[in-house]
Amino acid sequence: MSSSETQTVAPPETRQGIGVSPGTAYGPVVQVSPPVRPPRNEPAVDDQDAALSDIRAAFEAVAVSLEQRATLVDDTAQQILKATALMARDKGLVKASAKELAAGHGRATSIDLAIETFAAKFDALGGYFAERVADLRDVGSRAVAAVLGVPAPGVPAFTEPSVIVAEDLAPAETATLDRSRVIGIITEAGGRTSHTAILAAQMGIPAVVQLVGATSIPVGTAVALDGDSGEVTIAPDMELVSQQRERAARRSEALSHLSGAGATSDGHAVALLANIGGVEDAVSAGALDLEGVGLFRTEFVFLSATTAPTVQEQTEIYRGVFAPFGGRRVVVRTLDAGADKPLKFADLGPEENPALGRRGLRLSAEQPDLLDAQLEALGIAARETGADVRVMAPMVATAEEAAWFARRVRDNGLPKAGVMIEVPGAALRSRHVLEEVDFGSLGTNDLAQYTMAADRMQGALSDLLDPWQPAVLDVVAAACEGAAAVDRPIGVCGESAGDPLLALVLVGLGVSSLSMAPSKVPVVRLALSLHSVAECQTLAAAARAARTAGDALTAVRDAARSELTTLL
Template structure:
């Protein structure tokens, strides 16, 4: 999505440096109290912002406040203070240790590193008597530059004043990048050297292709404006159900994480929910949510969508998303450990409570509810989960395919359930053995990797043979060019940030199903992700270039 070419450059405030000559701590108890008071002030500030924020930003700001109030973090700072470190260096060292731990855990916990660093920077600034760092007040439409943005900062932005975001760090599947997409703000990450561009420079960016133009000429600005007008015209023509030009159906669904997300998405032109990330109910708690608490949330989500399809993923936590009330102990390689359904097999009480809550919500609404399990690897796991779900009287049971083994044996797995959904983010990192949070490996994590497309094709083949639908709920589904390939591979539904639905709907409507199949074959035959995308674009309707 191109940003306005007239955007002025504005940089996010830099991290306050910790003094290299800071005096060592001699009174650890007094310093500890000062740190706790400061952390509380940071938490109170985020809570105050949350109280004034819209429904989308509110839970993100509240999560930052909870992190600032985490007693474990305060305890880690105490340890540093007791070793003699100066107060700001103690905060920094403790947070660095937490960040290293979260990054080693991977997944959702690794994505929270940016939030941790945001809490650190706000705390250090207050301890130094400086204003908290963060996004400046944008008084005119601007493009925002930063090393990275915490979700708490991103959530407060609006498309009226923030025309785009460019960061020198981060990854394309980071929570901040996904949040920017949900807000409809173009974002480019891993733009090395971008912070060297002087403040006030006029820039243009194209979030679809990751292109940045510094000091665009008048002709370049006009070209981008013309393209933006063509894009808006093309998008205005599309509405309703997703389908190819010749009527082959491809459901277009929304990814959500909270009841607030559900209310917002339900008001838009989507066919339902392809992924409700239920773990947000469980995070940052000392005890598991009760059946009644879960029932209330699920009922609210189901009511928001009426008779439209809602796919709920059961708790995806464990080794890479540790919960205080479900700690299974240390693991040498937690990203490949007891997470998702593997945790559910050990803590059957958590899974049983969640399924009971979903059954209660279904009975109260008679909604179009589909329930799926994460991290399924074998037919036996799929059969075990299906038996539990059906015993609760739930109508549709499915699995996430994010482990290559499940894709390669998709006929076996899908023989036990009613549907599957591909989590392309995790499926990509497991296929390529590349951490999705490691920005330096972004090329391996490109969803256009032919090897990943091969894996997806295997999964869809099992769906075709069993007659069971296979969807995509990873961020790959929101790319209007890749959506054509996915449809051609046999994917039946695409779930994405709601802001991306219009472009994907329009792209599908420009091409018939046979063209999508030809594009899929050409992409799989390519030698790399760049070549795969280029060959598909060369085969596509020229209007497609204006949708990116």
């Protein structure tokens, strides 16, 4: 082994995970500690005064550490951390903890119960207030760790550019990640469509999920990760690192020459679009070189609210999302909620099988007022901003459902209605389903889940959910054939659209737009520019002729142009 920047003892070891955000990184590991819970049946304390001063000291230590972290991060994160520190210093928490101590609970349990008293109040207030519950619980978990004398949960403070390793990352943890210091993310759990995967791609940080044994890599160990291939090398030799760096440099060089609308080498247009989930995403994607939005998920407008958001409230949010795109297209998916993502104001109760239950358009059919208010707000915001707004429904299975939705969209003055094709039944009968609307959009994540009967939330079933599964490609092909028969455009808005090789296959199958995490657009643009439509069709045929998902990928990798594959 040649001289390395970081001390290495063990020989290099390469492990295979799933690459979910492109790019390479090399640096020391920072381990994220899991949340700390109070021990079960913690005994009552002997000396309540002493216990209370322990608790007071714990909250103070949390406040001080949050303030220290606030000095290391950018403005937005700084305000979040400072406000959280103020919570940790709140006298109310110490008072509430004293009450719990007196009731016979132990130190850690008392802290936890005190936090939950306030959490319940905030939850009941809903909206902006409920969003602070995660911060409050974070304070609680840190204070519990402090009284128990164990490491604080979450991302520890660090100054050197590092690779963050966790079981999985919570939304609150990712919000305060410093992009200039986090050069890569590795998780042991999570899947292709987990929160970590989506967020990392959105932030442009290379990431690998489903890496076995990730959380036992010692802190400070140097790792090299490849967010495309999913390979992670622990204690790599410098030759591998320089190979990765050299490839990354060649890739960014190749990507720098291309811009503008997506097209194949023979000039066939394929729209390159972004998947977004809120106003912040819209502002950052709106500034990028892409043709608009292929999937705007609207759940965030509803999920934290305790009462149905009004038309006026929704209009304001949609205006903020549409404005950054000027006259470009924005494809909006109407509310996709259900038993797995329950709404406080429209909960139809728990279900045995939420993925197969009353979700998506099925919920809208039972609560049409919700859909109508959303469509009305979308219509107003579209007219006010002049954006090319197209609305589509999630979880459509039949032609009747598509017709019902299209009528409601048009009644609200919105010119274009579409449907997600994510139910295999709708894909197989896309000719009749799409005849009722103006366009279709393949949600390949859910389509794979339903085609392979494998729960998306089950990290252990990742292999079945691989979008290269030939059965999934067959279902996509059937959907595209139906769309072509009735002359309706069909796009893809699942994570598979951001895989440059799979994107070629999808175009070969007849897809006319690809919507993905914005960071994946440049490499997909490059892939398209190097292949003609006929070549894409050949690649699609090769993938469908394969026996397994792995064979399909290999066949396409071997047949695609080396100008592309040597960069991946």
